[in-house]
Amino acid sequence: MTPRLSLVSTITSQEPVPAIGYIRVSTWREEKISPELQKKTILEWARRHNRIIVRWIPDLDKTGRNFKRRIMEAIVAVEKQEAREIAVWKYSRFGRTRHGVAINLARVNRVGGELQSATEEVDATTAAGKFHRGMLFEVAAFESDRAGEQWKETHDWRREHGLPAAGGRRAGYTWHRRIGPDDKPQEERYEPNDAGPAYGGLFLRYVNGEGYMPLTNWLNHNGYKNTRGKPWTHESLRWYMDSGFAAGLLHVHRPDTCQGLEEPCKKRAHYIHIPGAHKPLIGLPKEGEEKGEEEQAEEAKAIWDAYLLARERTKKTPPRARQPKYPLAGLTWCGVCEASRAGVFNAGDTSNKYRCKAYERDRSCTGAYVRRSYAEEKTYEWLQSVAGEVDANPAPLPEVEEGKPDLKKVKAQLDARLLKVQAGIDNANTLHALGDLDRDEFLRTKATLKKQREKIEKQLSELEFEEVKAEGAAPYLPAVRNLLEEWDTLPVSVVRGILASLIDRVHMFPGPHIEITPVWTSERWSSLELTA
Ligand SMILES: [Zn+2]
Ligand SMILES: [Zn+2]
Structure with missing residues (x-):
């Protein structure tokens, strides 16, 4: 074993021992000690013990259960002789799992290094000191286990009482906290408020074909704000509706899976809906309407099931089946003469086509026919390619041309x-x-x-x-994404409106193929690119 420098000799030599200051803010509630205080304490300890902090390694926002983060940098620094010690505010900063601590401490010790705690003065060069430090690590690991158990117990209790795990406000409900406004404890519960019927009504509207975007607009136009007092976005609305809270349900992590203890688990399959203690908003009686509670509960369940079905359907519908009526109205031009618009003309019930207006008028152009379904399908594919392109180049730099002024x-x-x-x-x-x-x-x-x-x-x-x-297509990306997602649920007029904000012209060619000129560039995208 490599001989270790004794603490005594380093002190008598008067040369300060180089140390790494390692700062970690644990998320465990009981010991959120600020980085500043940890730093100050370590500095004071260093002054008292003739140490010099050669580098600070702050490791913020970790639970202290895993050894994957920046503590390894500190250990490597000791191995490279950049420093001889690692100084922490408390031994628990070094880690909370028995195994991880043992391995990492061994690495530090092997090269003659040492771990020091600024608040738990232990002389680890003696057997008694080592034992003491071992106890402190043991305590840290025990506290970690216990905190995990308490977290789980709290969850179980809330679940058994039909309350959402995280508490907090929910749209359409008044949240009565466990401690009332008069500081008296009360039963925690959620009660529908005045906005309840409006939120409850969204589900049937979705089932009837209104997408998230029009519903979001409707909420925002009618003064309904989210629980943070901000306007709704269609993502936040979807999240709210999918959670099922308004259907009287809780969306909970299944206990038989990953436990979801460490970090918020995002695996959909790990979550299920269970009945909550709160009343559903779906089917709430409107003003002047009479409805029994049971009747409402049944209605809520039926509409919620229909909502889930509609969600599945939307996810599974392939783009080619999504055909709104005339979403390209007013944007289409003849690609042959380039001078005339191409209008829809009806050749039979099922085959709508675009045709050059000059051809239609006086045959001055040889004309182009393009099936409407073809044009719309290709437009959808173009939107997909725009979204993909921007994703591939997340930060498009503005083109700088020679001699072009800023x-x-x-x-x-x-x-x-x-x-x-x-x-x-x-x-x-x-x-x-x-x-x-x-x-x-x-x-x-x-x-x-x-x-x-x-x-x-x-x-x-x-x-x-x-x-x-x-700036290229990037500023238009949110609109493109919305459109891709809601293509089949938005009213045609809205689809057309958004397309008009993205597309300058769509040229129709015999063949058929179409060319799309977006508003952000004069470069045309051709539907032939797809087959090439
Ligand atoms: Zn999970
Ligand atoms: Zn023409």
Whole structure:
């Protein structure tokens, strides 16, 4: 075994012992000691014991149960002789599992290093000191086990009482906490509030074909906020509805799986819905409506089941089966003459086609026919390719062209000029009002300035368009994603509206194929790319 430097000799040599300061904030509730306090304590200990902290390694936000994180950096530093010791606020910072501590301590000791605690003074060079330290590690491991058990017990208790594991507010409910506003303990419970019927009503609306996006818009337009007082997003609404709380259910982690102790488990299959203690919002009687509790419970269950079915259906429907009516209306152009729009014309009940309007009018173009279903399917595929492209290049850099002036700088200059011109107009108004400027001169000045203002404003609006272009498709990604997800549930008018914000033109060609020009670039995407 490598001989270890004794503590006594290092102190008498007067040369400070280099040490790594390791700071970890445990998430265990009972000992959240701030990093600053840990640092201060370790520094004081170092001064008292002739140590010098050569490096700090902060390891924040870990439970202390796993040895996978930055403590390894500290151990490696000792092995590389960068430092001789690792100083921690408490031994428990070093780890809480018996096995991990033993292995890592052995590594540090093997190269003559040592682990020091700033608050538990133990001389680990003696047998008694080693035993003492061993006890402290044992206590840390025991506390860790116990905290895990308590966590689980709390969960079990809440589950048995039909309460959500994490507590907290839920949309459509008033949450009566365990400690009431008058500081008196009370029964914790959730009761439907005034917003309850509105939230409960969302489920049937979804079943009837309204997607998350229109429902989100409806909530936000009618003043319904989420529990943090913010507007709903369609993701947060989906999460809320899927949780089933409004159906009187709790979404809980199954006890026979991974236990979900360490970190919030995200595996869908590990969760089940169980009845909660709270009343469902689905089927709540509207104002003036009479409904028994049992009747409501039955209705809630039926609508909830229908909702789950509708969710499954949406997930499984392949894109080719999703055909809204006329989502490309107004965006289609003939690719042959490029001068005319292509309109829908009906050749029989089932085969709607796009056809060049010039051909239709006077045969001045040879014309192009494209099946509507083809055009829409390819548009959907184009959306997918846009989403995929942006994912592959998460941070698209704006193109920098040789000699192209910095857009921001140009914009700032234009803004400044606009302010000046506006000030000139105001000034002319004032002078005229004071009688210092005769009418003809006033009108001339004003007309000139107004013309200048118009010109600058036009340049500014063009510039803004340029700016968006320079950023590529990224700013449009949320809209693209929404559309991909909700293509079959959104009303056609909404789909068309979003498409119009993404697409400049869709050109139709015989063959058939289509070419899409997005608003952010003049480069066309061709549906032939897919087959090539
Ligand atoms: Zn799990
Ligand atoms: Zn044409």
